[in-house]
Amino acid sequence: MLFVCYPRCSTCKKAQKWLDEKGIGYTFRDIKEENPSYDELKTWYEKSGLDIKRFFNTSGQLYKSMSLKDKLPAMSEEEKLRLLSTDGMLVKRPILVSDEAVLVGFKEREWANTLL
Numbered sequence: 001m002l003f004v005c006y007p008r009c010s011t012c013k014k015a016q017k018w019l020d021e022k023g024i025g026y027t028f029r030d031i032k033e034e035n036p037s038y039d040e041l042k043t044w045y046e047k048s049g050l051d052i053k054r055f056f057n058t059s060g061q062l063y064k065s066m067s068l069k070d071k072l073p074a075m076s077e078e079e080k081l082r083l084l085s086t087d088g089m090l091v092k093r094p095i096l097v098s099d100e101a102v103l104v105g106f107k108e109r110e111w112a113n114t115l116l
Contacts, residue, residue, distance in 0.1 A: 001026045004036065005094035012094045015106035019096075024115060026096070031088035036095075038085040044095065045081065048102035052080050055104060057092045 003019065003026040005012035019026055036044070045052055053072065057063055068090075072080060084090050096103040101114050 002029060002097040003027065003094060004029045004031050004091075004097070006031050006088070009093060011106050015094045015096070015111070018106070018108060018111065022116065031091060031093055031095075033088075035088040036085060036091060038081055041081050041084050041091075044097060044102045044104075047097075048104060050102075050104060052077055055084055055092055056080075057090055060089055062087060062089045 001024070003016065005016065005028070007013075007030055016028075041055065045055060048054075056068065056072070058069070063069075068083075075083070092104050094103075094106055096111070096115075098115070103111055103114060
């Protein structure tokens with residue numbers, strides 16, 4: 001299982017603590033050091049069944065400074081995935097990738113239902 005997060009993010013810390021407490025093994029990946037590629041994001045997006053907007057860190061400074069709230073509606077799915085692959089700070093985190101599922105953001109109930 002791959003755990004993609006930003007170590008300074010409080011939600012990521014909470015998710016990591018939850019995984020550790022439940023004894024769930026994972027490979028840690030710092031999203032700032034190793035940004036997800038276009039191909040990874042496309043695979044995760046398709047596997048997740050989520051709307052592509054869920055993959056954007058809408059509360060992040062970069063998202064706001066780029067005025068993406070106004071620009072995203074006019075962009076194609078491909079353009080959105082390409083944009084996400086340019087900077088890990090645009091991507092919502094944490095992301096947990098297992099063989100069965102892709103979880104974006106930490107919602108304890110959702111993670112428990114999927115993983116336990």
